[in-house]
Amino acid sequence: MNRNRLSSVDQADESLLKCLQRFQTLAQANTSKSNENGSKVTKLVTGRQKMYVLQSVRDGGNFWRTRQMSTNSKIEWTDTTWNPVRGCTKISAGCKHCYAETFAERFRGVPGNPFEYGFDLRLVPHKLPEPFQWTKPQMVFVNSMSDLFHEDVPDDYIVQVTQVMTTANWHIYQVLTKRADRLRDLLQTKLRFAANLEHIWWGTSVENKKSGVPRIKQLRDAKAKMNFLSIEPLLEDLGKLNLKGMQWVIVGGESGNGARPMQGEWVTSIREQCIYQNVPFFFKQWGGVRKARYGRELDGRTYDEYPTVNRQPIPPLAVRRDLEARLMLPRDSRSTVAAIA
Ligand code: SF4
Numbered sequence: 001m002n003r004n005r006l007s008s009v010d011q012a013d014e015s016l017l018k019c020l021q022r023f024q025t026l027a028q029a030n031t032s033k034s035n036e037n038g039s040k041v042t043k044l045v046t047g048r049q050k051m052y053v054l055q056s057v058r059d060g061g062n063f064w065r066t067r068q069m070s071t072n073s074k075i076e077w078t079d080t081t082w083n084p085v086r087g088c089t090k091i092s093a094g095c096k097h098c099y100a101e102t103f104a105e106r107f108r109g110v111p112g113n114p115f116e117y118g119f120d121l122r123l124v125p126h127k128l129p130e131p132f133q134w135t136k137p138q139m140v141f142v143n144s145m146s147d148l149f150h151e152d153v154p155d156d157y158i159v160q161v162t163q164v165m166t167t168a169n170w171h172i173y174q175v176l177t178k179r180a181d182r183l184r185d186l187l188q189t190k191l192r193f194a195a196n197l198e199h200i201w202w203g204t205s206v207e208n209k210k211s212g213v214p215r216i217k218q219l220r221d222a223k224a225k226m227n228f229l230s231i232e233p234l235l236e237d238l239g240k241l242n243l244k245g246m247q248w249v250i251v252g253g254e255s256g257n258g259a260r261p262m263q264g265e266w267v268t269s270i271r272e273q274c275i276y277q278n279v280p281f282f283f284k285q286w287g288g289v290r291k292a293r294y295g296r297e298l299d300g301r302t303y304d305e306y307p308t309v310n311r312q313p314i315p316p317l318a319v320r321r322d323l324e325a326r327l328m329l330p331r332d333s334r335s336t337v338a339a340i341a
Protein backbone atom coordinates (compact mmCIF):
# COMPACT_ATOMS: atom_id res chain seq x y z
CA MET A 1 0.00 0.00 0.00
CA ASN A 2 1.27 3.43 -0.87
CA ARG A 3 -0.44 6.66 -0.04
CA ASN A 4 0.97 8.16 -3.22
CA ARG A 5 -0.85 5.52 -5.18
CA LEU A 6 -2.23 6.63 -8.52
CA SER A 7 -5.65 5.72 -9.73
CA SER A 8 -6.34 6.12 -13.39
CA VAL A 9 -9.59 5.96 -15.26
CA ASP A 10 -10.79 6.57 -18.76
CA GLN A 11 -13.46 9.07 -19.59
CA ALA A 12 -16.09 6.48 -18.66
CA ASP A 13 -15.60 7.09 -14.95
CA GLU A 14 -18.04 9.89 -14.45
CA SER A 15 -18.01 9.73 -10.69
CA LEU A 16 -14.34 10.66 -10.54
CA LEU A 17 -14.86 13.47 -13.02
CA LYS A 18 -17.76 14.78 -10.95
CA CYS A 19 -15.64 14.59 -7.84
CA LEU A 20 -12.86 16.53 -9.53
CA GLN A 21 -15.28 19.12 -10.85
CA ARG A 22 -16.72 19.57 -7.36
CA PHE A 23 -13.26 19.94 -5.91
CA GLN A 24 -12.43 22.47 -8.62
CA THR A 25 -15.55 24.44 -7.75
CA LEU A 26 -14.63 24.52 -4.09
CA ALA A 27 -10.97 25.27 -4.64
CA GLN A 28 -9.73 28.55 -3.27
CA ALA A 29 -6.46 28.21 -5.12
CA ASN A 30 -5.92 26.56 -8.44
CA THR A 31 -2.52 26.56 -10.11
CA SER A 32 -1.53 24.67 -13.23
CA LYS A 33 1.74 23.90 -14.92
CA SER A 34 2.98 21.40 -17.47
CA ASN A 35 5.30 18.61 -16.44
CA GLU A 36 8.16 17.22 -18.47
CA ASN A 37 5.82 14.85 -20.36
CA GLY A 38 3.62 17.67 -21.52
CA SER A 39 0.78 16.70 -19.17
CA LYS A 40 -0.96 19.44 -17.27
CA VAL A 41 -0.66 19.24 -13.50
CA THR A 42 -3.22 21.22 -11.55
CA LYS A 43 -2.92 21.81 -7.84
CA LEU A 44 -6.26 22.46 -6.17
CA VAL A 45 -6.47 23.66 -2.60
CA THR A 46 -9.59 23.82 -0.46
CA GLY A 47 -8.99 24.82 3.12
CA ARG A 48 -6.46 22.32 4.41
CA GLN A 49 -6.96 19.82 1.60
CA LYS A 50 -4.78 19.55 -1.45
CA MET A 51 -5.36 17.52 -4.56
CA TYR A 52 -3.06 17.18 -7.53
CA VAL A 53 -4.72 16.36 -10.84
CA LEU A 54 -2.68 15.12 -13.74
CA GLN A 55 -4.51 15.65 -17.01
CA SER A 56 -3.39 14.52 -20.40
CA VAL A 57 -5.05 13.73 -23.69
CA ARG A 58 -4.87 10.26 -25.20
CA ASP A 59 -6.26 9.39 -28.58
CA GLY A 60 -8.39 12.49 -28.51
CA GLY A 61 -10.11 11.51 -25.26
CA ASN A 62 -9.77 12.64 -21.71
CA PHE A 63 -7.49 10.69 -19.44
CA TRP A 64 -7.41 11.68 -15.84
CA ARG A 65 -5.18 10.67 -13.04
CA THR A 66 -5.52 11.91 -9.56
CA ARG A 67 -2.88 11.97 -6.98
CA GLN A 68 -4.25 12.44 -3.51
CA MET A 69 -1.52 13.92 -1.38
CA SER A 70 -1.34 14.25 2.33
CA THR A 71 -4.49 16.06 3.40
CA ASN A 72 -3.42 17.87 6.48
CA SER A 73 -0.11 16.50 7.62
CA LYS A 74 3.37 17.21 6.37
CA ILE A 75 4.58 14.01 7.99
CA GLU A 76 5.73 11.78 5.15
CA TRP A 77 4.26 8.49 6.37
CA THR A 78 0.71 9.54 7.17
CA ASP A 79 -2.25 11.38 5.65
CA THR A 80 -3.59 13.23 8.62
CA THR A 81 -3.28 13.64 12.37
CA TRP A 82 -5.85 13.21 15.14
CA ASN A 83 -5.19 14.61 18.57
CA PRO A 84 -7.78 13.68 21.21
CA VAL A 85 -4.97 14.42 23.71
CA ARG A 86 -2.63 17.41 23.69
CA GLY A 87 0.58 17.93 25.57
CA CYS A 88 3.10 15.59 27.12
CA THR A 89 6.22 15.39 29.28
CA LYS A 90 9.68 14.27 28.23
CA ILE A 91 10.69 10.73 28.93
CA SER A 92 13.90 9.92 27.04
CA ALA A 93 16.66 11.27 24.79
CA GLY A 94 14.43 11.30 21.71
CA CYS A 95 12.27 13.97 23.36
CA LYS A 96 15.08 16.53 23.61
CA HIS A 97 13.89 18.62 20.67
CA CYS A 98 10.24 17.57 20.72
CA TYR A 99 8.58 19.43 17.83
CA ALA A 100 5.18 19.19 19.51
CA GLU A 101 6.45 21.00 22.59
CA THR A 102 8.12 23.74 20.55
CA PHE A 103 4.94 24.23 18.54
CA ALA A 104 2.57 24.17 21.53
CA GLU A 105 4.57 26.49 23.75
CA ARG A 106 4.42 29.23 21.13
CA PHE A 107 0.73 29.63 21.92
CA ARG A 108 0.75 29.33 25.70
CA GLY A 109 -1.51 31.96 27.20
CA VAL A 110 -3.25 32.83 23.91
CA PRO A 111 -6.97 32.71 24.85
CA GLY A 112 -9.00 30.36 22.66
CA ASN A 113 -5.97 28.85 20.94
CA PRO A 114 -5.91 25.04 20.99
CA PHE A 115 -2.55 25.36 22.77
CA GLU A 116 -3.65 28.01 25.25
CA TYR A 117 -2.21 25.72 27.92
CA GLY A 118 1.03 25.21 26.02
CA PHE A 119 2.32 21.67 26.27
CA ASP A 120 0.47 20.85 29.50
CA LEU A 121 -1.32 17.54 29.15
CA ARG A 122 -5.01 18.03 28.29
CA LEU A 123 -7.73 15.67 27.17
CA VAL A 124 -9.64 16.97 24.16
CA PRO A 125 -12.93 15.04 24.18
CA HIS A 126 -14.55 17.11 21.46
CA LYS A 127 -11.98 15.69 19.04
CA LEU A 128 -13.14 12.13 19.64
CA PRO A 129 -15.81 12.05 16.89
CA GLU A 130 -13.54 13.45 14.16
CA PRO A 131 -12.78 10.16 12.35
CA PHE A 132 -16.51 9.73 11.67
CA GLN A 133 -16.66 13.14 10.06
CA TRP A 134 -13.87 12.80 7.50
CA THR A 135 -15.25 12.10 4.06
CA LYS A 136 -12.61 9.65 2.86
CA PRO A 137 -10.52 6.86 4.39
CA GLN A 138 -7.17 8.06 5.62
CA MET A 139 -4.02 6.96 7.37
CA VAL A 140 -4.21 8.71 10.70
CA PHE A 141 -1.31 9.47 13.03
CA VAL A 142 -2.96 9.32 16.46
CA ASN A 143 -1.68 11.92 18.91
CA SER A 144 1.04 13.55 16.88
CA MET A 145 1.06 16.28 19.57
CA SER A 146 1.09 14.00 22.58
CA ASP A 147 1.48 10.43 23.76
CA LEU A 148 -1.77 8.49 24.23
CA PHE A 149 -0.13 6.23 26.81
CA HIS A 150 1.21 9.05 28.98
CA GLU A 151 0.84 8.08 32.64
CA ASP A 152 -1.67 10.89 33.32
CA VAL A 153 -4.13 9.91 30.59
CA PRO A 154 -6.83 7.84 32.35
CA ASP A 155 -7.35 4.25 31.21
CA ASP A 156 -11.01 4.97 30.49
CA TYR A 157 -10.10 7.76 28.11
CA ILE A 158 -7.64 5.54 26.22
CA VAL A 159 -10.40 2.94 25.95
CA GLN A 160 -12.74 5.59 24.52
CA VAL A 161 -10.16 6.66 21.92
CA THR A 162 -9.67 3.02 20.99
CA GLN A 163 -13.42 2.44 20.67
CA VAL A 164 -13.52 5.21 18.09
CA MET A 165 -10.68 3.56 16.16
CA THR A 166 -12.34 0.17 16.39
CA THR A 167 -15.68 1.47 15.15
CA ALA A 168 -14.47 3.85 12.42
CA ASN A 169 -12.60 0.97 10.83
CA TRP A 170 -12.32 2.42 7.31
CA HIS A 171 -9.29 4.45 8.42
CA ILE A 172 -5.87 3.13 9.35
CA TYR A 173 -4.67 4.40 12.72
CA GLN A 174 -0.98 4.74 13.53
CA VAL A 175 -0.65 4.95 17.31
CA LEU A 176 2.90 5.84 18.31
CA THR A 177 4.16 5.93 21.88
CA LYS A 178 7.32 6.08 23.93
CA ARG A 179 5.39 4.43 26.79
CA ALA A 180 5.45 0.94 25.29
CA ASP A 181 5.23 -0.67 28.73
CA ARG A 182 1.81 0.88 29.34
CA LEU A 183 0.72 0.08 25.78
CA ARG A 184 1.67 -3.57 26.41
CA ASP A 185 -0.17 -3.71 29.72
CA LEU A 186 -3.35 -2.19 28.33
CA LEU A 187 -3.35 -4.19 25.10
CA GLN A 188 -3.28 -7.31 27.21
CA THR A 189 -6.20 -6.16 29.36
CA LYS A 190 -8.59 -3.26 28.75
CA LEU A 191 -7.62 -2.83 25.07
CA ARG A 192 -7.59 -6.50 24.19
CA PHE A 193 -10.66 -5.95 21.99
CA ALA A 194 -8.47 -3.90 19.63
CA ALA A 195 -5.25 -5.90 19.64
CA ASN A 196 -5.99 -8.09 16.64
CA LEU A 197 -7.40 -5.51 14.29
CA GLU A 198 -5.55 -4.96 11.06
CA HIS A 199 -6.44 -1.28 10.77
CA ILE A 200 -4.93 -0.21 14.09
CA TRP A 201 -1.14 -0.14 13.97
CA TRP A 202 0.58 0.06 17.36
CA GLY A 203 4.03 1.59 17.27
CA THR A 204 6.86 2.64 19.50
CA SER A 205 9.72 5.08 19.09
CA VAL A 206 13.28 3.81 19.12
CA GLU A 207 15.96 6.47 19.25
CA ASN A 208 18.89 4.73 20.94
CA LYS A 209 20.00 1.50 22.60
CA LYS A 210 19.37 2.56 26.18
CA SER A 211 15.73 3.69 26.12
CA GLY A 212 14.54 2.83 22.64
CA VAL A 213 15.61 -0.75 21.93
CA PRO A 214 13.97 -2.22 25.09
CA ARG A 215 10.65 -0.84 23.85
CA ILE A 216 10.76 -3.24 20.89
CA LYS A 217 10.32 -6.22 23.19
CA GLN A 218 7.63 -4.43 25.19
CA LEU A 219 5.72 -3.82 21.97
CA ARG A 220 6.17 -7.41 20.83
CA ASP A 221 4.94 -8.64 24.21
CA ALA A 222 1.69 -6.73 23.70
CA LYS A 223 0.85 -9.42 21.14
CA ALA A 224 -0.97 -7.10 18.79
CA LYS A 225 -1.52 -7.94 15.14
CA MET A 226 0.07 -4.81 13.64
CA ASN A 227 3.24 -3.42 15.20
CA PHE A 228 5.62 -0.80 13.91
CA LEU A 229 8.78 1.03 14.91
CA SER A 230 9.48 4.70 14.38
CA ILE A 231 13.26 4.87 14.59
CA GLU A 232 13.41 8.64 14.71
CA PRO A 233 15.41 10.56 15.63
CA LEU A 234 18.03 7.89 15.10
CA LEU A 235 20.77 8.94 17.51
CA GLU A 236 23.29 6.12 17.26
CA ASP A 237 24.03 2.79 15.64
CA LEU A 238 21.43 0.42 17.07
CA GLY A 239 23.37 -2.72 16.22
CA LYS A 240 21.54 -5.97 15.69
CA LEU A 241 17.76 -5.68 16.06
CA ASN A 242 15.18 -8.37 16.59
CA LEU A 243 12.34 -7.29 14.30
CA LYS A 244 10.21 -10.36 14.88
CA GLY A 245 6.56 -9.39 15.07
CA MET A 246 7.15 -5.97 13.50
CA GLN A 247 5.17 -5.15 10.37
CA TRP A 248 6.80 -1.83 9.52
CA VAL A 249 9.92 0.22 10.26
CA ILE A 250 10.27 3.97 9.73
CA VAL A 251 13.72 5.59 10.01
CA GLY A 252 14.54 9.28 10.13
CA GLY A 253 17.05 11.80 11.34
CA GLU A 254 16.34 14.73 13.62
CA SER A 255 15.49 18.07 12.05
CA GLY A 256 15.37 21.68 13.20
CA ASN A 257 17.60 23.78 15.39
CA GLY A 258 20.19 21.76 17.27
CA ALA A 259 19.47 18.62 15.24
CA ARG A 260 21.76 15.76 16.22
CA PRO A 261 23.47 14.25 13.18
CA MET A 262 22.64 10.80 11.85
CA GLN A 263 25.21 8.69 10.01
CA GLY A 264 24.41 6.84 6.82
CA GLU A 265 25.75 3.50 8.11
CA TRP A 266 23.27 3.54 10.99
CA VAL A 267 20.44 3.79 8.47
CA THR A 268 21.73 1.24 5.98
CA SER A 269 22.27 -1.24 8.80
CA ILE A 270 18.57 -1.01 9.68
CA ARG A 271 17.53 -1.16 6.03
CA GLU A 272 19.56 -4.34 5.51
CA GLN A 273 18.03 -5.91 8.61
CA CYS A 274 14.55 -5.03 7.37
CA ILE A 275 15.29 -6.66 4.02
CA TYR A 276 16.69 -9.75 5.72
CA GLN A 277 13.78 -10.01 8.15
CA ASN A 278 11.21 -9.12 5.48
CA VAL A 279 9.87 -5.97 7.12
CA PRO A 280 8.67 -3.00 4.99
CA PHE A 281 11.11 -0.09 5.33
CA PHE A 282 10.24 3.61 5.10
CA PHE A 283 13.02 6.17 5.04
CA LYS A 284 11.51 9.44 6.17
CA GLN A 285 14.35 11.96 6.00
CA TRP A 286 17.99 12.70 6.69
CA GLY A 287 16.94 15.67 8.82
CA GLY A 288 19.38 18.39 9.78
CA VAL A 289 18.91 22.07 10.53
CA ARG A 290 17.55 22.56 7.00
CA LYS A 291 15.98 19.22 6.29
CA ALA A 292 14.85 20.10 2.75
CA ARG A 293 18.51 20.41 1.81
CA TYR A 294 19.28 16.78 2.54
CA GLY A 295 16.02 15.23 1.37
CA ARG A 296 15.00 11.63 1.84
CA GLU A 297 16.94 9.61 -0.68
CA LEU A 298 19.08 6.76 0.52
CA ASP A 299 21.64 5.38 -1.92
CA GLY A 300 19.98 7.18 -4.81
CA ARG A 301 16.35 6.25 -4.18
CA THR A 302 13.49 6.75 -1.76
CA TYR A 303 12.08 3.99 0.42
CA ASP A 304 8.31 4.34 0.87
CA GLU A 305 7.27 0.85 1.83
CA TYR A 306 4.16 0.16 3.91
CA PRO A 307 2.54 -2.97 5.29
CA THR A 308 -0.14 -4.40 3.05
CA VAL A 309 -3.55 -4.57 4.67
CA ASN A 310 -7.14 -4.92 3.54
CA ARG A 311 -9.02 -1.63 3.59
CA GLN A 312 -12.68 -1.33 4.54
CA PRO A 313 -14.89 0.88 2.35
CA ILE A 314 -16.16 4.08 3.96
CA PRO A 315 -19.88 3.80 4.80
CA PRO A 316 -22.42 6.46 3.76
CA LEU A 317 -22.76 9.51 5.98
CA ALA A 318 -25.99 8.29 7.61
CA VAL A 319 -24.31 5.06 8.67
CA ARG A 320 -21.27 6.91 10.00
CA ARG A 321 -23.53 9.21 12.01
CA ASP A 322 -25.37 6.23 13.43
CA LEU A 323 -22.15 4.47 14.42
CA GLU A 324 -20.87 7.61 16.07
CA ALA A 325 -24.14 8.16 17.94
CA ARG A 326 -23.98 4.67 19.40
CA LEU A 327 -20.66 5.49 21.04
CA MET A 328 -22.29 8.51 22.74
CA LEU A 329 -19.24 10.70 22.29
CA PRO A 330 -19.24 14.34 23.39
CA ARG A 331 -20.07 16.64 20.46
CA ASP A 332 -20.68 20.11 21.78
CA SER A 333 -17.99 20.92 24.28
CA ARG A 334 -15.00 22.76 22.87
CA SER A 335 -13.24 22.70 26.22
CA THR A 336 -10.18 20.70 27.07
CA VAL A 337 -9.82 18.86 30.34
CA ALA A 338 -6.75 18.76 32.52
CA ALA A 339 -5.63 15.16 32.37
CA ILE A 340 -5.00 14.15 35.92
CA ALA A 341 -5.67 10.48 36.45
S1 SF4 B 1 6.95 11.41 24.16
FE1 SF4 B 1 6.73 12.36 22.15
S2 SF4 B 1 5.25 14.03 22.47
FE2 SF4 B 1 6.01 13.40 24.48
S3 SF4 B 1 7.68 14.82 24.90
FE3 SF4 B 1 8.55 12.95 23.99
S4 SF4 B 1 8.69 13.41 21.78
FE4 SF4 B 1 7.30 14.92 22.70
